[in-house]
Amino acid sequence: MTQDWQQLNRDVMAVLQTARQRVLDRMASPLTVAEKTNRKDLVTNVDRENEQFLVSEIRRLDPEAHILGEEGFGDRLTSLKGRVWIVDPIDGTMNFVKQHDNFAMMIGIYQDGVGQLGFIYDVMKNVLYHGGKAVDGVWANQDQLTAPMDLPLAEGLMGASSPIVIHDIAHMQAIVHASSGMRIYGSAGIEIINCLLGKTVGYISYLKPWDIAAGQILLNCLDVRVSTIDGRPLDMLSSNLVLVATKKAQRDILQIEEDDVSL
Known part of the structure; x- marks a missing residue:
């Protein structure tokens, strides 16, 4: 049909x-x-x-x-x-x-x-x-909506979930340090809205399928990248450590991951 x-x-x-x-x-x-x-x-x-x-x-x-x-x-x-x-x-x-x-x-x-x-x-x-x-x-x-500006990590605010920052998972503290600052909204949906609007250049959190399914569709349509923390496509039926970012911010974050950067 x-x-x-x-x-x-x-x-x-x-x-x-x-x-x-x-x-x-x-x-x-x-x-x-x-x-x-x-x-x-x-x-x-x-x-x-x-x-x-x-x-x-x-x-x-x-x-x-x-x-x-x-x-x-x-x-x-x-x-x-x-x-x-x-x-x-x-x-x-x-x-x-x-x-x-x-x-x-x-x-x-x-x-x-x-x-x-x-x-x-x-x-x-x-x-x-x-x-x-x-x-x-x-x-x-x-x-x-129009696509948000493709800003690098250094020129934008970074969204995060508090446990990932507190426990420095996936070099989150270094990522935040490299950005213009951190914002935590406590809702994947609200975080994704801020990425759609260009108010943040990215967001990292452990997300289940229902946390990211809608957002991935909207973000991809506006040319914002959605991947695992190491740049792989998401498995939409499992939990993932998800990276949402502009192209340039994704590049910067993946470089931090690859270099194993710490503060």
């Missing part, structure tokens, strides 16, 4: 706008918060309810699709064959719980392993970043 990607893009935008309102309504009531693997890895009733809603809407829009969801309400996948939707119902759950801000909803749609459409919704700012290869561009709501 030939997919009408433009129509699907519009349909998913409508679903996410409904999901946003549902999340805002639920935020008015006390949250039920549980730990997943540790006290800093949280899940709430809203994460679970939102994923159930999104999965049900995806089944309606695309009954033959396979779905990988963070909270487990989709399918068990061993490949990206066919059309695969990868869903993060609330990205940045700690921010959601503690700040009621700086969190996102994310969906990536892949066809036989190739990213076609990505969606990152900054819920509190009400800005939906969407687009990809299938629709030849990336938009923030209705405004089309």
Whole structure:
């Protein structure tokens, strides 16, 4: 069946706008918060309810699709064959719980392993970043984005996750030292938005498929590189230490990795 990607893009935008309102309504009531693997890895009733809603809407829009969801309400996948939707119902759950801000909803749609459409919704700012290869561009709501400037590491801010900096994983402290400074937002979706907008030249973190699936589609469409920390393509069904960067910043970071640089 030939997919009408433009129509699907519009349909998913409508679903996410409904999901946003549902999340805002639920935020008015006390949250039920549980730990997943540790006290800093949280899940709430809203994460679970939102994923159930999104999965049900995806089944309606695309009954033959396979779905990988963070909270487990989709399918068990061993490949990206066919059309695969990868869903993060609330990205940045700690921010959601503690700040009621700086969190996102994310969906990536892949066809036989190739990213076609990505969606990152900054819920509190009400800005939906969407687009990809299938629709030849990336938009923030209705405004089309242009590719960010291809700045080297020294001329831009670097996004990171705090544990990687604290424990100096993959020479992260040297990378930050070589940049203009570090920014930590606590949400892969918000970090990726900053890369899309050229506010940072890169981002490094351990990411699972739902953390990077949508972002990789949008970033690649704007000529921003997405790879493992040593420059290899991502395995979209496993966790990776992911490097997002402009071409020049990627070159600089890979050189630091190759030279085994330390402060």
